[in-house]
Amino acid sequence: MTKEHLRLLDANLNRLREGIRVVEDIYRYIFNDKQTAIQLKTLRHKSRIELYHQLLDSRDIQNDVLKVSTTSEQNRTDLNSILIANFKRAQESARVLEEFGKLIDTDTSENFKNIRYELYHL
Secondary structure, X not given: OOHHHHHHHHHHHHHHHHHHHHHHHHHHHHOOOXXXXXXXXXXXXXXXXXXXXXXXXXXXXXXXXXXXXXXXXXXXXXXXXXXXXXXXXXXXXXXXXXXHHOOOOHHHHHHHHHHHHHHHHO
């Protein structure tokens, strides 16, 4: 696996876990929905690849060509827009991880496919 592949995996793992965490905290602290918050927490903990040190070594934030936020990323009008944006962020990242997980093994790919479908369900 190349450094570029690892960099892509690292970015999408972070994006996936961050998106899930925002939604999880909304369900936990605003909706007081323990069951859904636990489901989200479980998904967040499943969002891992056993290449931790390799992923960290591949991180290159200084050369990220799209690290500046777009206008749409800076605008949220209400709680629902935050939920939708973060669910979509997590779903899209899970799809990328599903595809690139195939370079690791089928279990990794299937894990992220299952996470993606569970996010669709929630």
